[in-house]
Amino acid sequence: MSLILTPNIPTPDDFYEKLIETHRGLTDEQSRDVNCKLVLLLANHIGDLPVLEQALAVARDGYE
Amino acid sequence: MLQTYSYPEFPYVQPPEQASGQLVRKTAVVVGAGPIGLTTALDFASRGIPVVVLDDNNTVSIGSRAVCYAKRPLEVWDRLGCADRMVDKGVSWKIGKVFRDEEQVYQFDLLPEADHKYPAFINLQQYYLEEYLLDRAKDFGDLIDIRWKNKVVSLKNNADHVRLSIETPDGIYDMEADWMVACDGAKSDIRSMIGAEFTGQFFQDRFLIADVVMKADFPAERWFWFNPPFHRNQSVLLHMEADNVWRIDFQLGWDCDPDEEKKPEKVIPRLKAMLGEDAEFELEWVSVYQFACRRMKSFRFGRLFFAGDAAHQVSPFGARGANTGVQDSDNLGWKLKLVIDGLAPDSLLDSYNAERIYAADDNLKNSTRSTDFISPKSPVSKAFRDAVLDLANRHSFARPLVNSGRLSSPTPYAVSPLNTPDSDSFAGKMLPGTNCADAPVRVNGADGWLLNQLGDGFTALYFSADGSVPADLAALAGAPVPVKTIVVGGGLEDVKGLVTERYDGTPGTVYLIRPDQHVAARFRHFDAARFSAALNTALGKN
Numbered sequence: 039m040s041l042i043l044t045p046n047i048p049t050p051d052d053f054y055e056k057l058i059e060t061h062r063g064l065t066d067e068q069s070r071d072v073n074c075k076l077v078l079l080l081a082n083h084i085g086d087l088p089v090l091e092q093a094l095a096v097a098r099d100g101y102e
Numbered sequence: 103m104l105q106t107y108s109y110p111e112f113p114y115v116q117p118p119e120q121a122s123g124q125l126v127r128k129t130a131v132v133v134g135a136g137p138i139g140l141t142t143a144l145d146f147a148s149r150g151i152p153v154v155v156l157d158d159n160n161t162v163s164i165g166s167r168a169v170c171y172a173k174r175p176l177e178v179w180d181r182l183g184c185a186d187r188m189v190d191k192g193v194s195w196k197i198g199k200v201f202r203d204e205e206q207v208y209q210f211d212l213l214p215e216a217d218h219k220y221p222a223f224i225n226l227q228q229y230y231l232e233e234y235l236l237d238r239a240k241d242f243g244d245l246i247d248i249r250w251k252n253k254v255v256s257l258k259n260n261a262d263h264v265r266l267s268i269e270t271p272d273g274i275y276d277m278e279a280d281w282m283v284a285c286d287g288a289k290s291d292i293r294s295m296i297g298a299e300f301t302g303q304f305f306q307d308r309f310l311i312a313d314v315v316m317k318a319d320f321p322a323e324r325w326f327w328f329n330p331p332f333h334r335n336q337s338v339l340l341h342m343e344a345d346n347v348w349r350i351d352f353q354l355g356w357d358c359d360p361d362e363e364k365k366p367e368k369v370i371p372r373l374k375a376m377l378g379e380d381a382e383f384e385l386e387w388v389s390v391y392q393f394a395c396r397r398m399k400s401f402r403f404g405r406l407f408f409a410g411d412a413a414h415q416v417s418p419f420g421a422r423g424a425n426t427g428v429q430d431s432d433n434l435g436w437k438l439k440l441v442i443d444g445l446a447p448d449s450l451l452d453s454y455n456a457e458r459i460y461a462a463d464d465n466l467k468n469s470t471r472s473t474d475f476i477s478p479k480s481p482v483s484k485a486f487r488d489a490v491l492d493l494a495n496r497h498s499f500a501r502p503l504v505n506s507g508r509l510s511s512p513t514p515y516a517v518s519p520l521n522t523p524d525s526d527s528f529a530g531k532m533l534p535g536t537n538c539a540d541a542p543v544r545v546n547g548a549d550g551w552l553l554n555q556l557g558d559g560f561t562a563l564y565f566s567a568d569g570s571v572p573a574d575l576a577a578l579a580g581a582p583v584p585v586k587t588i589v590v591g592g593g594l595e596d597v598k599g600l601v602t603e604r605y606d607g608t609p610g611t612v613y614l615i616r617p618d619q620h621v622a623a624r625f626r627h628f629d630a631a632r633f634s635a636a637l638n639t640a641l642g643k644n
Binding site: 071075078082 | 482485486488489490492493499500503
């Protein structure tokens with residue numbers, strides 16, 4: 039399996055709204071912590087190291 | 103400070119060469135009488151190699167220092183005849199608990215597999231360990247010549263020998279050595295003398311170590327705290343030692359003054375915060391250390407070898423320092439003996455470099471990962487660490503990510519030049535390059551252990567349906583490099599079936615086992631040509 043880079047969420051606006059909603063009222067530091075937990079939860083759900091490595095590389099792309 | 107242990111003071115004796123002024127060529131010289139130097143000397147002597155041990159001090163380790171010894175080094179020390187005393191005196195343990203704030207977030211058990219002679223780990227103050235190794239050295243008489251207050255001040259590493267200048271209370275004398283092993287620790291003078299360097303990471307963090315004498319009801323387990331109420335924003339590690347001594351490590355961070363932190367008036371309040379205002383305890387030893395994960399590029403320089411912390415330094419989480427150093431000694435002794443005796447080419451000694459660098463890199467990787475978790479280097483690294491700990495409280499998925507140290511286990515030599523890769527199909531863990539698993543056996547009606555049957559030469563472990571052994575295999579016992587055959591289903595009774603299970607033995611299966619109890623090759627059927635080729639490979643002849 040390789041990382042899905044085409045649309046895969048049936049209702050993207052719903053997801054995006056919930057993502058922003060999750061962070062509402064949090065300080066920057068709290069948001070960072072929530073994001074860290076989110077990464078860990080989703081990574082465990084995926085559970086496939088090559089896929090995770092691709093995601094890490096795509097996320098990092100463009101930063102030297 | 104209280105002393106539960108009285109440190110011996112070993113006598114300095116003027117070396118005979120210094121008195122006579124004669125330059126003598128020794129077969130082997132080991133520098134450093136710590137755990138690795140002494141183990142190396144014992145291994146050499148057990149193989150009949152005479153060895154001089156030079157140490158600039160005249161006593162054993164001050165403080166508990168290495169403290170945790172793993173199963174594999176205990177098996178090596180058993181081969182050298184001194185492990186049982188260590189186990190008897192030490193505290194055996196296998197459970198580790200990790201706490202965050204006041205709650206336990208993770209627990210591990212180091213030895214789920216039963217039926218091994220030695221426990222997963224013992225805790226023993228390093229001074230006891232060195233004392234027992236020194237006592238054992240006495241059994242080898244003149245083969246081990248330990249010289250206290252002998253400090254190497256310069257050396258010349260020649261093509262066919264090493265020349266040393268050594269300082270004693272009587273002045274300086276010179277000595278030559280056919281072979282030399284530097285086991286003089288992380289700050290190795292020998293390493294500096296040849297201009298070799300450590301490469302790797304140095305961590306900007308410090309730990310306070312205290313040996314504390316007290317009667318406490320903590321169990322014999324490794325307890326590790328992240329951010330405990332008694333030491334906020336840092337970590338703490340607790341280990342039980344012998345004699346009601348407890349080892350406690352406090353993370354201090356980088357901005358502390360190490361000399362200030364060592365003072366009892368600073369240490370005692372930290373301990374009272376942890377143990378309670380009314381706790382009765384005495385401080386025995388205090389030290390502050392800073393750690394690094396780094397190694398030399400090469401562990402061999404012609405006739406000169408490096409072993410232990412002199413060759414590679416790891417952070418302490420995981421007890422990977424002394425434990426891997428002992429495995430350096432385990433790897434070198436038999437190879438040197440075969441080369442000295444002209445039974446193997448010099449290239450066999452290059453495999454010490456290949457195999458032990460491979461192991462060092464595995465240790466460095468594991469200890470660097472632990473250090474990054476315990477002592478995060480950036481705000482985001484700390485945020486991820488804390489997120490793991492938060493989640494681990496409630497969700498099991500995060501618990502395997504908690505890293506308070508991955509404890510030392512032997513690194514299989516998966517890619518060694520001495521291995522013969524499998525051509526037959528095997529299940530289980532005993533791949534070529536792996537250290538042999540122990541199992542209970544019975545020999546001549548007496549209960550024993552498989553590893554004790556392997557001994558310290560090349561061994562063929564043969565699984566026989568009817569007790570018989572191929573004549574060509576049995577004949578190898580008389581070869582120039584003898585291979586002793588032990589027969590499962592013959593002289594060796596597999597009392598619990600675990601030899602068969604752990605080695606995936608079927609009738610006719612044969613393992614070629616190295617003198618350091620690692621698998622060199624294995625076949626489903628004995629074939630004299632294939633077996634001899636595997637032996638030659640294990641002797642570095644390919």
